Amino acid sequence: MIALSRKERDRKLRRADILKAAEHLFALKGYHKATIRDIAKEAQYATGTVYLHFKDKGDLYLALLEGRIKDLLGLFKEGVSSLQSPRQKIEAFVREGLEFFEKNRDFFQIIASEDVESLSEKRFSVSPVGRQIKDYVVSLVKESQKSGFIDKKYDPFQAGEILISMLKTVSMEWLQKEKNKKMNLEQQQNMILGIFFNGVAAK
Amino acid sequence: MIALSRKERDRKLRRADILKAAEHLFALKGYHKATIRDIAKEAQYATGTVYLHFKDKGDLYLALLEGRIKDLLGLFKEGVSSLQSPRQKIEAFVREGLEFFEKNRDFFQIIASEDVESLSEKRFSVSPVGRQIKDYVVSLVKESQKSGFIDKKYDPFQAGEILISMLKTVSMEWLQKEKNKKMNLEQQQNMILGIFFNGVAAK
DNA sequence: CTAATTTATGAACGACTGTTCACAAATAAA
DNA sequence: TTTATTTGTGAACAGTCGTTCATAAATTAG
Numbered sequence: 001m002i003a004l005s006r007k008e009r010d011r012k013l014r015r016a017d018i019l020k021a022a023e024h025l026f027a028l029k030g031y032h033k034a035t036i037r038d039i040a041k042e043a044q045y046a047t048g049t050v051y052l053h054f055k056d057k058g059d060l061y062l063a064l065l066e067g068r069i070k071d072l073l074g075l076f077k078e079g080v081s082s083l084q085s086p087r088q089k090i091e092a093f094v095r096e097g098l099e100f101f102e103k104n105r106d107f108f109q110i111i112a113s114e115d116v117e118s119l120s121e122k123r124f125s126v127s128p129v130g131r132q133i134k135d136y137v138v139s140l141v142k143e144s145q146k147s148g149f150i151d152k153k154y155d156p157f158q159a160g161e162i163l164i165s166m167l168k169t170v171s172m173e174w175l176q177k178e179k180n181k182k183m184n185l186e187q188q189q190n191m192i193l194g195i196f197f198n199g200v201a202a203k
Numbered sequence: 204m205i206a207l208s209r210k211e212r213d214r215k216l217r218r219a220d221i222l223k224a225a226e227h228l229f230a231l232k233g234y235h236k237a238t239i240r241d242i243a244k245e246a247q248y249a250t251g252t253v254y255l256h257f258k259d260k261g262d263l264y265l266a267l268l269e270g271r272i273k274d275l276l277g278l279f280k281e282g283v284s285s286l287q288s289p290r291q292k293i294e295a296f297v298r299e300g301l302e303f304f305e306k307n308r309d310f311f312q313i314i315a316s317e318d319v320e321s322l323s324e325k326r327f328s329v330s331p332v333g334r335q336i337k338d339y340v341v342s343l344v345k346e347s348q349k350s351g352f353i354d355k356k357y358d359p360f361q362a363g364e365i366l367i368s369m370l371k372t373v374s375m376e377w378l379q380k381e382k383n384k385k386m387n388l389e390q391q392q393n394m395i396l397g398i399f400f401n402g403v404a405a406k
Numbered sequence: 407c408t409a410a411t412t413t414a415t416g417a418a419c420g421a422c423t424g425t426t427c428a429c430a431a432a433t434a435a436a
Numbered sequence: 437t438t439t440a441t442t443t444g445t446g447a448a449c450a451g452t453c454g455t456t457c458a459t460a461a462a463t464t465a466g
Binding site for chain 4: 248249251
């Protein structure tokens with residue numbers, strides 16, 4: 001019957017409402033200070049309703065992260081699919097990252113803190129964000145090394161982590177600035193790539 | 204009278220006991236999950252005693268950070284004092300940083316999360332760690348630019364932040380590895396400096 | 407329309423934590 | 437030794453938050 005599918009759709013909508021509110025409040029207050037009550041209120045439901053869709057607070061948090069990571073990895077792979085050279089792929093990775101973070105500031109705020117908080121919580125023992133995105137970047141670095149573009153003396157894991165941390169660091173500062181006094185995305189992209197590939201030393 | 208000075212010394216010892224326990228527990232559990240009760244117990248005092256030395260939990264946390272930052276900045280400046288070239292100063296900064304983090308893992312764990320958590324807490328609105336250390340590094344970068352060693356096209360603030368984030372990122376991974384399978388400090392230092400100055404591109 | 411079932415509600419519960427404070431112990435003064 | 441003062445103690449307090457559950461509303465079935 002059709003009724004069942006409408007129910008399912010309604011259910012997904014409610015879930016999405018709650019996830020959206022959760023994203024906003026986790027970003028604003030951090031995991032510990034954001035309360036289920038506040039999240040429910042912002043989503044315009046009663047407290048208990050949240051528990052109809054998520055087992056507990058940790059489950060809500062993980063579902064939020066996992067959904068967004070899926071989006072982000074999708075964008076990365078899509079933006080890279082038509083490109084050939086490893087260098088272009090890394091350029092695309094940085095551009096897509098900056099774009100996504102600019103459009104999803106709440107999510108950025110959350111993952112910016114996620115790495116570290118997860119260390120102190122057994123529950124999230126391995127950061128799902130860190131893992132998947134890092135694996136992806138490492139694969140790009142390895143590919144670049146194979147093609148001789150990135151020096152083989154660097155550990156691809158460390159190089160990948162450094163690239164990610166540069167992207168995060170630059171995004172952090174960038175997203176805090178006023179719109180007028182802000183460099184544009186392309187300038188940020190070029191700066192990151194310039195330093196990552198060639199360093200800051202004067203030529 | 205001498206009695207008064209002994210009292211003062213005792214007071215400092217108690218304060219130090221509490222700070223040490225606090226450092227350990229904040230590192231282990233994070234600011235929110237570390238409780239005053241646990242800290243007092245680890246320091247072998249009663250709960251209320253903590254409040255004889257610190258106004259509240261936030262005051263304890265800030266006192267801890269400020270003390271350690273003073274140590275760290277002292278080390279940086281000491282390690283750099285005898286050096287002439289800007290390049291050597293930056294090299295010394297990276298080495299001192301790695302050394303300090305290796306010897307003070309608890310503190311490292313805390314500052315690794317401090318930047319971000321502080322964003323969500325009005326109380327610590329401007330990270331005292333971030334500010335002072337960043338200012339120092341920026342001054343080193345500016346000096347290097349004046350002497351023509353670092354390309355003037357890069358914003359010294361951004362370049363400084365990137366150097367700090369590289370140091371943090373590398374330290375994070377480094378300090379989690381087993382002692383046997385770990386690169387030594389000099390290798391880590393050379394890797395950071397190699398990428399920061401010259402990038403990962405093959406020559 | 408009525409009964410059965412599913413879903414939403416928010417007050418109540420229990421656990422936890424920062425902070426205080428009446429009291430006790432220790433120390434200094436007399 | 438006796439008294440005054442400082443310092444330490446941990447039970448008690450007040451507030452918060454995650455979670456549950458009895459009840460109500462809404463939806464579906466008959």
